[in-house]
Amino acid sequence: MSRSNPILAASAQSTEAYQQAIAQSSAAVVQWLQQPEMYQGKSVAELREHIKLNFTAQGLGNQAAIERAIEYFLQDSLSVHHPQCVAHLHCPSLVISQAAEVLINATNQSMDSWDQSPSATIIELKLIEWLRTQVGYPAGDAGVFTSGGTQSNLMGLMLARDAFFARQGHSVQQDGLVGNLKKLKVLCSENAHFSVQKNMALMGLGYQSVTRVKTDQYARMDLHDLAEKVAQAEANGEQILAIVATAGTTDAGAIDPLRAIAELAAKHQIWLHVDAAWGSALLLSEQYRHYLDGIELVDSITLDFHKQFFQTISCGAFLLKDARHYELMRYQAAYLNSEFDEAQGVPNLVSKSLQTTRRFDALKLWMGLEALGQKQYAEIIDHGVTLAQQVAQYVAEQPSLELVMQPQLASVLFRYRPAQLAGNGDAAIALLNQKIGDALLESGRANVGVTEHNGVTCLKMTLLNPTVTLDDIKRLLSLVETTAEQLLSA
Numbered sequence: 262m263s264r265s266n267p268i269l270a271a272s273a274q275s276t277e278a279y280q281q282a283i284a285q286s287s288a289a290v291v292q293w294l295q296q297p298e299m300y301q302g303k304s305v306a307e308l309r310e311h312i313k314l315n316f317t318a319q320g321l322g323n324q325a326a327i328e329r330a331i332e333y334f335l336q337d338s339l340s341v342h343h344p345q346c347v348a349h350l351h352c353p354s355l356v357i358s359q360a361a362e363v364l365i366n367a368t369n370q371s372m373d374s375w376d377q378s379p380s381a382t383i384i385e386l387k388l389i390e391w392l393r394t395q396v397g398y399p400a401g402d403a404g405v406f407t408s409g410g411t412q413s414n415l416m417g418l419m420l421a422r423d424a425f426f427a428r429q430g431h432s433v434q435q436d437g438l439v440g441n442l443k444k445l446k447v448l449c450s451e452n453a454h455f456s457v458q459k460n461m462a463l464m465g466l467g468y469q470s471v472t473r474v475k476t477d478q479y480a481r482m483d484l485h486d487l488a489e490k491v492a493q494a495e496a497n498g499e500q501i502l503a504i505v506a507t508a509g510t511t512d513a514g515a516i517d518p519l520r521a522i523a524e525l526a527a528k529h530q531i532w533l534h535v536d537a538a539w540g541s542a543l544l545l546s547e548q549y550r551h552y553l554d555g556i557e558l559v560d561s562i563t564l565d566f567h568k569q570f571f572q573t574i575s576c577g578a579f580l581l582k583d584a585r586h587y588e589l590m591r592y593q594a595a596y597l598n599s600e601f602d603e604a605q606g607v608p609n610l611v612s613k614s615l616q617t618t619r620r621f622d623a624l625k626l627w628m629g630l631e632a633l634g635q636k637q638y639a640e641i642i643d644h645g646v647t648l649a650q651q652v653a654q655y656v657a658e659q660p661s662l663e664l665v666m667q668p669q670l671a672s673v674l675f676r677y678r679p680a681q682l683a684g685n686g687d688a689a690i691a692l693l694n695q696k697i698g699d700a701l702l703e704s705g706r707a708n709v710g711v712t713e714h715n716g717v718t719c720l721k722m723t724l725l726n727p728t729v730t731l732d733d734i735k736r737l738l739s740l741v742e743t744t745a746e747q748l749l750s751a
């Protein structure tokens with residue numbers, strides 16, 4: 262057994278191995294970035310056949326393991342920075358975010374106690390304080406970085422539920438759920454993220470607890486229907502734990518009318534959570550910040566930075582307006598956040614998070630804000646929203662394309678529907694659009710989303726990438742058309 266020490270540490274042998282491994286990996290990334298294809302086009306079956314774990318008795322060593330990762334992972338990865346990679350809310354990342362990852366990974370701090378992450382704990386706290394000022398919350402540090410929107414939504418829903426029970430003198434944390442659980446409801450729009458349902462199921466209340474509010478022509482929550490659903494629930498003896506509004510629905514980018522919903526929620530003393538996983542990027546916008554009007558009124562907020570903030574996955578946050586609600590999930594672990602520590606003001610973030618061991622993802626946003634500054638951050642966010650408006654206009658002018666929905670954030674919903682197919686049933690057009698999406702990915706040239714809007718199968722472009730131009734998208738749309746024509750003539 263003569264292989265060298267594999268642990269990152271101070272020895273010359275270790276630091277040399279570290280630098281070699283990082284240099285080899287980053288050189289491979291630079292090469293990969295230059296691949297012209299968006300994707301090599303391998304099918305599911307081909308990749309299953311191709312990719313094999315090589316776990317040997319002696320080990321391959323770092324260099325060979327990295328070479329294999331380049332061959333089996335990197336080569337067949339999706340180029341998220343490619344101008345024709347527009348299927349999802351999946352961003353190309355900032356260079357500074359890559360540098361932050363080097364620091365985050367090498368130091369391997371863990372955010373669950375101060376003694377595992379002293380400077381990191383303070384940086385995260387200060388960033389939470391700063392985010393609160395950005396949304397217009399009172400000063401404080403109630404909030405935490407999370408793995409993303411799904412977890413942040415879970416925190417909002419869970420605290421809303423437990424605050425509801427606490428008002429009746431019952432602790433869910435201590436004694437679990439009681440009463441007629443079928444009567445407990447959460448209201449969100451038809452276009453809310455599916456994690457609302459998943460989280461309600463996880464919380465023991467099932468999909469049945471989610472009442473879907475109708476949406477208007479712009480896919481936003483319909484206020485009349487919301488008022489009606491609240492009245493109906495009250496008439497039925499149901500109890501509403503929370504309303505979840507969305508600032509930036511995943512497909513249409515719709516922003517629910519936050520201020521009006523907040524007024525209604527306040528009148529009925531209902532917790533209002535805003536899922537701003539996407540829309541939170543507008544906090545830094547110069548041109549579109551007003552879309553978030555009223556966000557300061559809500560009880561809790563989901564923010565994602567691995568979407569239109571261009572941070573690497575994962576990076577999200579949860580903000581809680583009233584810090585006292587954090588008491589509802591308080592747990593004192595002797596080894597992490599002891600009473601003794603807390604009496605001395607030691608900040609142990611474990612009590613603010615559902616996670617225990619947790620990455621220092623906050624550093625990415627911190628360094629991103631410092632490196633780019635206000636102007637450039639606003640520019641790269643506003644670019645996508647403005648581009649979506651231009652693309653929508655262009656789509657509307659094309660005889661064979663149909664704009665399915667006027668964009669609000671940076672996504673464009675459309676479908677291929679030339680005049681000669683107008684007589685065909687909707688099912689045939691839906692199938693054709695589905696096939697267009699599949700054929701584009703298979704060709705490796707583009708990744709365009711396929712989704713449904715008001716029952717209409719359509720294509721989706723999520724235009725996050727700030728380096729993409731209207732001309733790039735025109736080229737992509739002509740590729741959509743030629744692909745469609747080939748499918749039709751096949």
Ligand SMILES: *Cc1c(COP(=O)(O)O)cnc(C)c1O
Nearest residue numbers: 409410411454509510511538539
């Ligand atoms: C992406 C998204 C989520 C889920 O967030 P993750 O970070 O993927 O967990 C939730 N809500 C909305 C509106 C989203 O767009």
